[in-house]
Amino acid sequence: xxxxxxxxxxxxxxxxxxxxxxxxxxxxxxxxxxxxxxxxxxxxxxxxxxxxxxxxxxxxxxxxxxxxxxxxxxxxxxxxxxxxxxxxxxxxxxxxxxxxxxxxxxxxxxxxxxxxxxxxxxxxxxxxxxxxxxxxxxxxxxxxxxxxxxxxxxxxxxxxxxxxxxxxxxxxxxxxxxxxxxxxxxxxxxxxxxxxxxxxxxxxxxxxxxxxxxxxxxxxxxxxxxxxxxxxxxxxxxxxxxxxxxxxxxxxxxxxxxxxxxxxxxxxxxxxxxxxxxxxxxxxxxxxxxxxxxxxxxxxxxxxxxxxxxxxxxxxxxxxxxxxxxxxxxxxxxxxxxxxxxxxxxxxxxxxxxxxxxxxxxxxxxxxxxxxxxxxxxxxxxxxxxxxxxxxxxxxxxxxxxxxxxxxxxxxxxxxxxxxxxxxxxxxxxxxxxxxxxxxxxxxxxxxxxxxxxxxxxxxxxxxxxxxxxxxxxxxxxxxxxxxxxxxxxxxxxxxxxxxxxxxxxxxxxxxxxxxxxxxxxxxxxxxxxxxxxxxxxxxxxxxxxxxxxxxxxxxxxxxxxxxxxxxxxxxxxxxxxxxxxxxxxxxxxxxxxxxxxxxxxxxxxxxxxxxxxxxxxxxxxxxxxxxxxxxxxxxxxxxxxxxxxxxxxxxxxxxxxxxxxxxxxx
Amino acid sequence: xxxxxxxxxxxxxxxxxxxxxxxxxxxxxxxxxxxxxxxxxxxxxxxxxxxxxxxxxxxxxxxxxxxxxxxxxxxxxxxxxxxxxxxx
Numbered sequence: 001x002x003x004x005x006x007x008x009x010x011x012x013x014x015x016x017x018x019x020x021x022x023x024x025x026x027x028x029x030x031x032x033x034x035x036x037x038x039x040x041x042x043x044x045x046x047x048x049x050x051x052x053x054x055x056x057x058x059x060x061x062x063x064x065x066x067x068x069x070x071x072x073x074x075x076x077x078x079x080x081x082x083x084x085x086x087x088x089x090x091x092x093x094x095x096x097x098x099x100x101x102x103x104x105x106x107x108x109x110x111x112x113x114x115x116x117x118x119x120x121x122x123x124x125x126x127x128x129x130x131x132x133x134x135x136x137x138x139x140x141x142x143x144x145x146x147x148x149x150x151x152x153x154x155x156x157x158x159x160x161x162x163x164x165x166x167x168x169x170x171x172x173x174x175x176x177x178x179x180x181x182x183x184x185x186x187x188x189x190x191x192x193x194x195x196x197x198x199x200x201x202x203x204x205x206x207x208x209x210x211x212x213x214x215x216x217x218x219x220x221x222x223x224x225x226x227x228x229x230x231x232x233x234x235x236x237x238x239x240x241x242x243x244x245x246x247x248x249x250x251x252x253x254x255x256x257x258x259x260x261x262x263x264x265x266x267x268x269x270x271x272x273x274x275x276x277x278x279x280x281x282x283x284x285x286x287x288x289x290x291x292x293x294x295x296x297x298x299x300x301x302x303x304x305x306x307x308x309x310x311x312x313x314x315x316x317x318x319x320x321x322x323x324x325x326x327x328x329x330x331x332x333x334x335x336x337x338x339x340x341x342x343x344x345x346x347x348x349x350x351x352x353x354x355x356x357x358x359x360x361x362x363x364x365x366x367x368x369x370x371x372x373x374x375x376x377x378x379x380x381x382x383x384x385x386x387x388x389x390x391x392x393x394x395x396x397x398x399x400x401x402x403x404x405x406x407x408x409x410x411x412x413x414x415x416x417x418x419x420x421x422x423x424x425x426x427x428x429x430x431x432x433x434x435x436x437x438x439x440x441x442x443x444x445x446x447x448x449x450x451x452x453x454x455x456x457x458x459x460x461x462x463x464x465x466x467x468x469x470x471x472x473x474x475x476x477x478x479x480x481x482x483x484x485x486x487x488x489x490x491x492x493x494x495x496x497x498x499x500x501x502x503x504x505x506x507x508x509x510x511x512x513x514x515x516x517x518x519x520x521x522x523x524x525x526x527x528x529x530x531x532x533x534x535x536x537x538x539x540x541x542x543x544x545x546x547x548x549x550x551x552x553x554x555x556x557x558x559x560x561x562x563x564x565x566x567x568x569x570x571x572x573x574x575x576x577x578x579x580x581x582x583x584x585x586x587x588x589x590x591x592x593x594x595x596x597x598x599x600x601x602x603x604x605x606x607x608x609x610x611x612x613x614x615x616x617x618x619x620x621x622x623x624x625x626x627x628x629x630x631x632x633x634x635x636x637x638x639x640x641x642x643x644x645x646x647x648x649x650x651x652x653x654x655x656x657x658x659x660x661x662x663x664x665x666x667x
Numbered sequence: 668x669x670x671x672x673x674x675x676x677x678x679x680x681x682x683x684x685x686x687x688x689x690x691x692x693x694x695x696x697x698x699x700x701x702x703x704x705x706x707x708x709x710x711x712x713x714x715x716x717x718x719x720x721x722x723x724x725x726x727x728x729x730x731x732x733x734x735x736x737x738x739x740x741x742x743x744x745x746x747x748x749x750x751x752x753x754x755x
Binding site for chain 1: 685689690691692693694695696697698699701702703704709710712714715716718721722723724725726727728729731732
């Protein structure tokens with residue numbers, strides 16, 4: 001119930017309705033992003049004030065329905081039933097209103113008043129779809145407010161309407177969907193069997209409806225709450241197993257009645273903007289060319305715009321900032337300033353120097369996402385992803401992986417089937433992230449001279465081929481060629497919104513800094529300690545001893561120099577660390593990213609061309625960095641799967657390294 | 668009776684049956700593909716995924732899934748679900 005000075009709203013809606021835009025516009029940066037307790041489903045909450053009320057708003061996961069039993073759907077409906085927010089704001093997309101109202105039909109069965117935010121009316125109009133909000137409002141019996149959330153239009157009116165409902169909940173008289181006549185008697189019968197015995201807090205009519213829809217969660221709930229009433233209900237349901245089709249059909253009948261007078265669509269066959277773009281963008285051949293061109297531009301912009309900034313930043317951290325710190329720490333013992341400056345600051349500096357690259361990359365990717373192009377890449381790539389038993393959706397997190405593997409692993413949440421999700425997760429670390437690409441760009445010119453660009457292209461291409469081969473292998477031998485279903489909404493193209501893209505960049509970058517930052521700093525400090533005890537001669541340190549121990553194995557790959565092995569090992573902390581470690585071990589002090597061409601030349605000096613190629617191949621395919629391993633563990637919830645992933649990459653790297661060196665030496 | 672995957676570009680039909688797999692059927696329903704719904708094919712190249720329009724929204728649908736959706740062809744393209752048609 002309403003508190004004197006505040007209330008709680010839940011924000012519900014299907015994907016692609018601009019729900020996050022509404023949420024961000026209402027809360028600004030006054031929001032908290034975490035996970036729902038015990039779930040790998042993202043939870044966003046925020047606060048704002050409106051008409052003197054302190055409003056707490058909870059962004060529910062975007063779901064198409066509350067029926068099919070995904071974790072997101074369970075989270076959304078459990079929240080509404082158990083936490084009982086004072087009202088639900090249901091955001092719907094005016095351009096696909098019928099499908100969107102299906103969810104509203106489900107929300108209206110729950111014991112919380114609903115306000116409908118009719119969003120993207122501008123996109124709908126530009127595609128010839130016109131919706132009369134007041135007609136829809138009259139039909140639904142629910143307040144309907146027109147929105148253009150990207151331009152912040154209608155938001156205040158939306159919250160006015162929600163506040164009015166919270167102040168006078170009795171005024172809420174919705175026109176709820178009703179079940180088709182054929183199933184009315186059995187529904188009444190189930191309600192009768194449940195009477196007085198339904199689990200506390202759940203509306204009995206909703207429980208009865210969900211039971212008839214064959215909802216496994218609700219069945220379990222009723223069974224636990226009242227085992228004696230379950231038996232007759234269960235046998236009743238056995239005779240109506242197909243009722244769920246009729247209930248869904250009935251809900252769409254209701255939707256059709258609601259929109260009958262409110263929506264005007266263009267005649268069939270009218271070509272809209274989206275059709276014109278898609279004629280090229282989703283074409284089997286031209287679409288692939290468009291995708292390649294888009295990726296080319298994406299990488300070019302990322303490195304052209306952010307490369308120099310990243311170099312300058314790491315220069316400042318390794319140079320001026322470290323010098324300043326060194327003079328401030330003059331009083332301290334040598335080991336302490338060494339730990340702080342060469343361990344912690346260098347580690348943190350490595351992370352920070354990547355931020356400009358990630359910001360530009362995420363901004364470009366966010367733009368593609370916001371205009372609606374990202375799902376087209378999934379559509380175009382679907383055919384090729386089938387070779388690995390995956391479908392197009394897996395393509396989207398893999399693309400994100402070119403920026404950083406950590407958000408890419410989190411991004412696999414969009415894939416519904418666990419099997420496909422696990423495989424995508426396993427393949428993600430084969431996508432070369434900016435960290436690896438930076439090492440490659442730093443060393444390749446010294447190793448290969450004029451052919452460096454071709455070598456870089458070959459190495460990146462090699463990683464993607466390896467990704468494909470591993471995917472096919474795992475699919476064939478672990479999953480036995482099972483197919484997963486590809487069903488995905490293709491939203492209309494629309495004008496991008498700077499705020500939405502800004503939030504996308506912000507969230508992905510923060511996720512990177514938090515995950516990578518903390519881990520990398522800690523592990524950098526540990527690596528520094530290991531390379532400095534006992535004594536300060538790195539070759540006699542713990543790390544040096546480990547490196548020397550591995551020299552015979554390294555020699556198979558042409559990497560008989562322990563410093564190269566240690567550099568590869570340190571890439572486990574962060575891929576870009578290889579360069580910093582080489583800097584320390586080859587005596588180019590002040591290292592980090594500014595070691596300069598001198599270092600690359602020195603390293604090239606100790607390697608034959610075949611060994612240089614082997615070094616880069618291993619660098620590109622060696623175990624995922626520690627932050628990625630942590631993310632895989634968190635998302636897969638399986639140490640075995642995480643371990644298998646690390647072992648697979650380690651074996652692949654060593655085998656490839658040996659092959660490349662041995663074959664290369666023969667040439 | 669034929670499958671959704673057999674419809675040509677631009678053809679429209681009424682959905683008559685969904686795949687037997689309950690999980691898949693429920694996902695299709697939530698995206699608007701219900702028995703009785705009018706579905707129009709926007710792109711079908713004979714191989715690979717399709718793009719269809721149903722209940723005013725566009726969906727990408729794998730060929731394997733489209734093959735398991737049974738449809739009955741309608742003779743001419745129907746007027747879409749919201750029957751108030753504007754002529755401009």
